[in-house]
Amino acid sequence: MVIDWLLGKMSGFAYRQAMVIAGNSVSYGDLLGFYRSWTGIIGDQRIKPGEVILLEGDYSPEVCGALLAFIANNNVIVPLSAAVRHNREGLMEIAQVDKSVHFEGRNSQVVTNSRAPKTGLLKDFTLSGRAGMILFTSGSTGAPKAILHDFEPFIDRYKYPRDTLRTLSFLLFDHIGGINTLLHTLSNGGSIICPPNRSPADICALIEKHQVELLPASPSFLNMLLMTEAYKYYDMSSLKIITYGTEVMPDITLRLLHSRFPDVQLRQTYGLSELGILRAKSKGPGSPWLKIGGEGVDTKVVDGVLHIRSKSAMLGYLNAPNPFDDEGWFNTEDQVSEEGEYIRIFGRRSEIINVGGRKVYPVEVEQVLLQMPELRDVTVKGEPNTILGSIVTAVVNVNRPMDSKELKSRVKDFCRGRLEDFQIPVKVYIEEGELFSERYKKLRK
Structure with missing residues (x-):
């Protein structure tokens, strides 16, 4: 078997x-x-x-x-x-x-x-x-x-011994990261702590009560953890590692995590449902740069987009065309920059906003807006425009009730000097509901 x-x-x-x-x-x-x-x-x-x-x-x-x-x-x-x-x-x-x-x-x-x-x-x-x-x-x-x-x-990748840890099963059962958590833990004799829900306070309570050592989570959840400051009311000293993936991590969130949890290793992971969770190594503590590889995994960057070939890749889609080329390379559609053997991920090419021929990466705008004290969370996306092709818009959660015109003015004032003019949101929408899905991943539709 x-x-x-x-x-x-x-x-x-x-x-x-x-x-x-x-x-x-x-x-x-x-x-x-x-x-x-x-x-x-x-x-x-x-x-x-x-x-x-x-x-x-x-x-x-x-x-x-x-x-x-x-x-x-x-x-x-x-x-x-x-x-x-x-x-x-x-x-x-x-x-x-x-x-x-x-x-x-x-x-x-x-x-x-x-x-x-x-x-x-x-x-x-x-x-x-x-x-x-x-x-x-x-x-x-x-x-x-x-x-x-x-x-x-x-x-097969789980046959090789890894750390035995007490891990919180934050990622869902049908998510590639959730399956990874399960198989990694069972193959190394660790313990899985199952949360009844995924609010920051309840997650922190479980970490304290059950001495959780590893927290795999998404940047959206980690930003919410920081904004609510729920970690201040619980003993988090058992926590050794926080891993993050599934979406791009804003620099400001990463810096704040490193500041609030100085004794915890912050590890960026990389994985796709098509390829599984791949081995990744960060350039340094709190660095957004990482190296992806491991046995049976090859990477290359073509026109700024990451391509991967892996022995553990899927066989294919049941309801879509075969995405592999003749040599087995898979186009991840992730736009990246290179620095030696390390890469930095800016997001899916389909999410890049083209403003009059100039590229805007949503995460670069989000990490500026997240520094505003008025905002709890933000999602940046493009909106069609007859003159420029697209304009930058921001959907935000606010920390206190605020007039939309006043907020738009504050956003523009805050962004001046921090962003290029074409990167500054033209429209700002206030949203009461959360800006992420049930998988704690940003909604960019």
């Missing part, structure tokens, strides 16, 4: 704490018990290798046991969190799901779905009898794409 080695490691950790959920401790032995139970259910339900199985839930021993059992049975798993339940039927159609398992607490239900025979890339893969996984892109810039991974090369 593709996960024999992982099950063997978990058996060796049998008496260690594997998870903390709703205040209850779950051992590795307990997780293996759920795995065996689901192996029995798979047999009783006559679930065949190659069938596509939707797992709808979040981190729990029941879900983890089921996930391991379906992988061992050489099924294609489709993790789905409650955050995207509203798109469930459409995603199931794209993934050509045969059976779905809905988890509600300790209860679960297996439902058989009426599906036509498999088509395209998925048909060929299921005939191979190998374990697989389908993930969906966030769809922040369009309809979500279904990504098919062969599970064997995907999981």
